[in-house]
Structure formats: C-alpha cells, structure tokens
Amino acid sequence: MRNAFADEILKLALADERIVVLSGDIGNRLFDKFKEAMPTRFYNCGVAEANMISLASGLASSGLRPLCYTITPFVTTRCLEQIKLDVCYHEMPVTIVGTGSGLSYSALGSTHHSFEDLAIMRSLPGMNVLAPADAPELRSALRWAFAQSQPAYLRIGKKGEPILTQESSFMAGRWQRLRSGSDVTLLACGTILGEVLATAELLAKKNIQATVWNCASVKPLDLEVLTNLGSAPVFAIEEHSVLGGFGSAVAECLSSQKHPPRLIRFGIPDEFLHDCGEQEEARSHCGIDAESLARRIAAEIA
Secondary structure, three states: OHHHHHHHHHHHHHHOOOEEEEEOOOOOOOOHHHHHHOHHHEEEOOOOHHHHHHHHHHHHHOOOEEEEEEEHHHHOHHHHHHHHHHHHOOOOOOEEEEEOOEOOOHHHOHHHOEOOHHHHHHOOOOOEEEOOOOHHHHHHHHHHHHOOOOOEEEEOOOOOOOOOOOOOOOEOOEOEEEEOOOOEEEEEEHHHHHHHHHHHHHHHOOOOOEEEEEOOEEEOOOHHHHOOOOOOOEEEEEEEEOOOOHHHHHHHHHOOOOOOOOEEEEEEOOOOOOOOOOHHHHHHHHOOOHHHHHHHHHHHHO
C-alpha cells in the first residue's frame, strides 16, 4: 500500500499545484520521485509530528492542500490536540495518512501498534475516516479525500496486502458487497478484509454461507446497508481495539433501530500486546486470523 500511496500522491500533485506533502521523518526514499519532480512541495518535519499537523493547518489556511504522512500512532495519538483544534475546529482540508495501522508493525511493540486511532479520529467533528483494504482502494480513497473541502484520515497498511477491490470502488458512505450468503453477515473494516474473505470460504465448508461487506468508509458509515441488514447475525471485524472503533460505530447505529440484528464485534482485546511477533502471529493471538474467526463465528451461531 505504501508504494501505491506514493505513486498516487505524485499523480495527484502533478495535476494540482496546491498539494504539498509533509512527512514525520519517515518515507524519505518513498518520496524520491515526488521530491525530484516538486522539491519545494515536500517537507520533512522530523520527529515533531504535532508541529507537522499545525504547519499543515497553516498551509491549508493559505489555500494549499497538505497531506501529512507517518506511522499511524505518531500521526494520531501523538497529535490529537493539534488535529482537534488546528485542523477540525477550523475545518481545514488536511489529509492525514497513518501507515502501518493496526498490527502491521507488530514486531516493533506497543509504541508502533495502533489499536485506538479509529476511536480517536471518528470522535472529532468534521473528520472523515477511511480504512481502505488494499492498494487500488487506497488510490480511489485518496482521490476522494482531495476532492473534498474537509479533513480526512486514511488508515492504511504497510505492504503485501492482497488486491481485493477495483480502483474505482471507494465511495464515502458506501460499502461494497463482495460475497452473498444468507446465514451470517461479515462487515470487514480495512486491511483485515483478506482474512474475512478467507473466513467466509472456511465457513462455506461448514455449510455456513456469509455475506461479506468491505467497509472502507468508517465515517460516514453506510446507513443504507446498516438499515437493511436483515435478521442474520452480524459480525463487525477490525484490526483495532474492540472499544470505540468500527464495531462500536456499527453498534451505535444499530442501537437506534427498532429490531436490529444480533451484533458480535471481533477485534483486538482490551489489552496491550506484550509478545512481539509478525502480523500473522499477532492476528492469530488476537483471534482475528481466518481460522480463528471461522471457529469463533461458527461457535456464536451454533
């Protein structure tokens, strides 16, 4: 996803001279082509991410379209006050991209884990929150973000995500159905989509047919889908804490319905991950790999 991001932001910036890129001391080689083409429109802000957000807000107030990029926890939790007051309060069109979200940097420990960014960002007034599943969807989500006059947060992975969508698939407030089934509904948020589709295949072997939705738009949600889910059990699945994230947003929406379907939320437990390992190991530990999900879903509906 990182390479697709760098390529797409270069294309967008070549077409729109207002776009500038700010990096929090990361991705310097990633942006070599950007810096070569537009050396005065790239700023390495160093390990000073809060200042980077404030600088971006100032640039936006001057008519530019800044994008801030660094590892997810460093551009969200570290910068909450600046995002809240400098960007959202003033409705500045700043695009914030958090790379290596969720468990992508699992082996680097809790400093690099991002289990709370969706909870934080979706609580800010005026902030659009997007979680593209793969590189093609990231490209279309970026294009959408720069076409708006509001702030946006894009939660992206790192590298190696399977290609599961079409490049034109993203629309804010609209989810994409990738599979149909009558027994359960699986709502997948972000780069966990590959595991969820594999889960549906495993469930099919148990004669459990699943509908799978790709839910890249976290804020706004797809209210049309959520008001027409039917009666089958619904599972909201994310690589984020079970508290405050995508599943919580779905629960908030369903709570206002007269007869909502049963909702079960799967994500990262309310705890720190003290054992270090690769992303696949961490997903298994948290019970959000395909085999664990299939087993847990089958048990819930038994």
